[in-house]
Amino acid sequence: MGHSAPVWDCRAAIEITKDWNGIDQVVLRNPKGASARISLHGGQVCSWRNDQGEELLFTSSKAIFKPAKAMRGGIPICFPQFGNCGTPEQHGFVKNKIWTIDENPPLYMADLDGASSFVDLLYRSSEEDLKCWPYSFELRLRVSLRYDGDLILRSRVRNINGKPFAFSFAYHTHLVVSDISEVRIEGLETLDFLDNLCHKERFTEQGDAITFESEVDRVYLNTPNAIAILDHERKRTYVIRKEGLPDVVVWNPWEKKSKAMVDFGDEEYKQMVCVNGAALERPIMLKPGEEWRGKMKLTVVPSSFSLDL
Numbered sequence: 001m002g003h004s005a006p007v008w009d010c011r012a013a014i015e016i017t018k019d020w021n022g023i024d025q026v027v028l029r030n031p032k033g034a035s036a037r038i039s040l041h042g043g044q045v046c047s048w049r050n051d052q053g054e055e056l057l058f059t060s061s062k063a064i065f066k067p068a069k070a071m072r073g074g075i076p077i078c079f080p081q082f083g084n085c086g087t088p089e090q091h092g093f094v095k096n097k098i099w100t101i102d103e104n105p106p107l108y109m110a111d112l113d114g115a116s117s118f119v120d121l122l123y124r125s126s127e128e129d130l131k132c133w134p135y136s137f138e139l140r141l142r143v144s145l146r147y148d149g150d151l152i153l154r155s156r157v158r159n160i161n162g163k164p165f166a167f168s169f170a171y172h173t174h175l176v177v178s179d180i181s182e183v184r185i186e187g188l189e190t191l192d193f194l195d196n197l198c199h200k201e202r203f204t205e206q207g208d209a210i211t212f213e214s215e216v217d218r219v220y221l222n223t224p225n226a227i228a229i230l231d232h233e234r235k236r237t238y239v240i241r242k243e244g245l246p247d248v249v250v251w252n253p254w255e256k257k258s259k260a261m262v263d264f265g266d267e268e269y270k271q272m273v274c275v276n277g278a279a280l281e282r283p284i285m286l287k288p289g290e291e292w293r294g295k296m297k298l299t300v301v302p303s304s305f306s307l308d309l
């Protein structure tokens with residue numbers, strides 16, 4: 001008598017729940033117990049847990065959960081700008097909008113990336129958006145949780161406007177770390193960076209890795225496709241692999257900046273590092289009908305793993 005192995009059902013591995021404001025959140029699971037939670041508020045990944053149930057994304061204990069406000073933590077999607085380059089809202093406005101689930105994603109989304117579960121989200125610019133950024137666009141996001149626990153974000157921006165536009169983009173990824181003083185980032189050595197703490201002056205990275213002993217807010221330019229964030233105390237390494245995202249932002253506010261960050265606890269800088277796959281330095285130009293694609297894959301491995309970046 002033959003045994004039939006249980007078949008993992010991708011669709012059944014998705015659950016829709018409501019958040020504190022009644023907005024839908026999509027929970028993805030894999031057969032080993034890893035999970036991810038994505039809010040339709042901003043298409044923001046709010047949680048990514050490994051098969052031990054450990055949270056891998058930082059969320060501030062002071063995060064404000066209000067409509068039209070991105071929660072401080074997780075992975076806010078920054079579009080059509082990262083930082084402040086012209087449009088009114090720092091890091092763009094789509095992170096504050098309600099997205100929809102895309103039930104009929106285009107055929108080119110057929111590549112499943114080894115996902116055990118995934119969701120397709122869509123944001124289409126509205127009449128109201130045109131008042132702050134006068135271009136119509138479609139922004140698609142697929143979030144996939146793989147069988148091995150990796151998390152993949154794929155984005156597509158399509159110009160559905162009569163004229164060209166330029167934009168910047170970032171996955172504003174907040175990673176949990178045990179103690180920022182014990183963290184090193186590898187893969188950015190010898191590269192040029194713009195220092196946001198020195199009016200975007202250009203420097204060249206001199207160290208053999210980035211370590212933290214005060215505030216860091218930099219944009220590394222023309223970076224390799226893979227970088228590693230090593231958390232010595234927790235014996236864990238995050239690896240970020242990316243496509244279409246040449247730049248990397250590294251940010252840790254160190255002590256809380258009292259001026260703006262009411263949604264960030266005093267000592268929380270110790271447990272967080274932001275490392276963002278981004279396209280910033282050279283804005284992306286899209287003519288009418290053209291499309292841009294970007295991808296980021298997050299992996300977490302024990303630090304004993306030898307990495308081939």
Ligand SMILES: O=P(O)(O)OC[C@H]1O[C@@H](O)[C@H](O)[C@@H](O)[C@@H]1O
Nearest residue numbers: 090091196217218249251260274
């Ligand atoms: O407070 P916000 O808008 O979420 O931004 C937080 C930080 O985001 C970082 O990535 C920027 O480089 C910083 O300059 C900024 O302070």
